Amino acid sequence: MLGKPGGVPCYCMSLHPLPLYSRHRALAAGGTPQTSPGGSPRRRKRLTPSPRNGDPPVTCRYYLPSRCFSASSFFFCRIGHRRAALGAYIFEEHRAGPARRCSFRPQHSMSDYTCSQTMRDFLRELPKCEHHVHLEGTLEPDLLFPLAKRNNVSLPADFPSSAEALHERYNRFADLADFLHFYYIGTNVLLLEQDFFDLAWAYFQRAAAQGLRHAEMFFDPQSHTTRGVALDAVVGGFRRACERAETELGVTSKLIMCLLRHLPVPECLATVQSAQPFFESGTVQGLGLDSAERPFPPELFTECYEQARRFQPELRLTAHAGEEGPASYVTTALDLLGAQRIDHGVRCVEDAALVARLASSDTLLTVCPLSNVRLQVVQHVRELPLQKLLDAGVPFSLNSDDPAYFGGYVLDNYVAVQQAFGWSRQTWARVAGAAVRGSWCDDKRKTELLDQIERVVAKYEAIAD
Numbered sequence: 001m002l003g004k005p006g007g008v009p010c011y012c013m014s015l016h017p018l019p020l021y022s023r024h025r026a027l028a029a030g031g032t033p034q035t036s037p038g039g040s041p042r043r044r045k046r047l048t049p050s051p052r053n054g055d056p057p058v059t060c061r062y063y064l065p066s067r068c069f070s071a072s073s074f075f076f077c078r079i080g081h082r083r084a085a086l087g088a089y090i091f092e093e094h095r096a097g098p099a100r101r102c103s104f105r106p107q108h109s110m111s112d113y114t115c116s117q118t119m120r121d122f123l124r125e126l127p128k129c130e131h132h133v134h135l136e137g138t139l140e141p142d143l144l145f146p147l148a149k150r151n152n153v154s155l156p157a158d159f160p161s162s163a164e165a166l167h168e169r170y171n172r173f174a175d176l177a178d179f180l181h182f183y184y185i186g187t188n189v190l191l192l193e194q195d196f197f198d199l200a201w202a203y204f205q206r207a208a209a210q211g212l213r214h215a216e217m218f219f220d221p222q223s224h225t226t227r228g229v230a231l232d233a234v235v236g237g238f239r240r241a242c243e244r245a246e247t248e249l250g251v252t253s254k255l256i257m258c259l260l261r262h263l264p265v266p267e268c269l270a271t272v273q274s275a276q277p278f279f280e281s282g283t284v285q286g287l288g289l290d291s292a293e294r295p296f297p298p299e300l301f302t303e304c305y306e307q308a309r310r311f312q313p314e315l316r317l318t319a320h321a322g323e324e325g326p327a328s329y330v331t332t333a334l335d336l337l338g339a340q341r342i343d344h345g346v347r348c349v350e351d352a353a354l355v356a357r358l359a360s361s362d363t364l365l366t367v368c369p370l371s372n373v374r375l376q377v378v379q380h381v382r383e384l385p386l387q388k389l390l391d392a393g394v395p396f397s398l399n400s401d402d403p404a405y406f407g408g409y410v411l412d413n414y415v416a417v418q419q420a421f422g423w424s425r426q427t428w429a430r431v432a433g434a435a436v437r438g439s440w441c442d443d444k445r446k447t448e449l450l451d452q453i454e455r456v457v458a459k460y461e462a463i464a465d
């Protein structure tokens, strides 16, 4: 979200309430930060816990005077060092130049990097591959209510009655189960082939505007077939949207059918059987496993995966694991299901041997930052082990999961990560490149996308941030 008071862009909207615009303008002009008009310091929205005093000082790599450092009566440098002092002092400290040693105690749990407009443009233009998006999770409240009306579907009596109320409820999921309750109610409004087309086409248009170039998308047939909707209608509508996206938006895509792990295994097996023609024709190119994770470990579904693989030996295999479930679920998904990549997987860091295995086998994790925050897997994006994965050489992609429910599409996830980690463009090129390499598209498409990444990076090399 960008605010543009008086024509001067403010990129700090996520951190500060409106009245701070004047402060940012002063900073942008190279002035000294002022306290707020009433003299009392204004509160940053997410004020996080106390300093980790034992940590040694580290070097500040960032000093941009146009950034806002203020929060409450503390001021921050861009890697989160905090000092209970007046802003002018800190500001002077940091405007003096880059790469100066900062003697403040690190406060990384509080650190937030701003994402400048140039960085935002770079991230938007960066060709992005998304491997973890549930098409049913792209059902925006603005489409849910009209579809309910169009299909004469009544929603539960206690369901929020407007798009605004629904959005508001989506801001406070307690956990995965709480989210899934709303998610499955939402699926009820999808009945006809046209509904599935409309849903997927709306997703493609939004995501393409954010720089999506290739998508590998989940769908949950059982959430529809259990209501009497034919699998043909589901796959037919999605397939039509995929074709249109390639023709009109230049976005390539693949469909991955997921099994709902909270349903009985025989029902999942029957779903695999019914999908045989789609596996054989290549209309559905992958099999996945989603829904409530912890009570339903991967090994329950070994037979389903084996059966699907018999129908189509080329079928790609993946599974949600290590989202709410433990690292051991990642291991069993790899060993027993033959998963070629892991959806979420962030809890793998609890097992050092597993991290080493993921790195050496080049197994992609499809990480979903905003989802992990909304579902309380972590309290803030900065708590995700992304830097650890990068350092360990574990490839990952950044994805939206259920963008209509979690407050953002693919670019929004990239920006949230940038605000949490402050990566360089080279690091972003590496992350975007890993997403291409981990995709299930052919080598020709991968080469195209990698070339496009190189061109965007080169274009921005010439632009100072």
Ligand SMILES: Nc1ncnc2[nH]cnc12
Binding pocket: 134, 137, 176, 183, 290, 291, 292, 293, 320, 323, 371, 401, 402
């Ligand atoms: N984040 C998620 N985890 C498990 N199942 C899901 N279905 C849709 N989104 C999901």
Ligand SMILES: [Zn+2]
Binding pocket: 132, 134, 290, 320, 343, 401
């Ligand atoms: Zn998911």
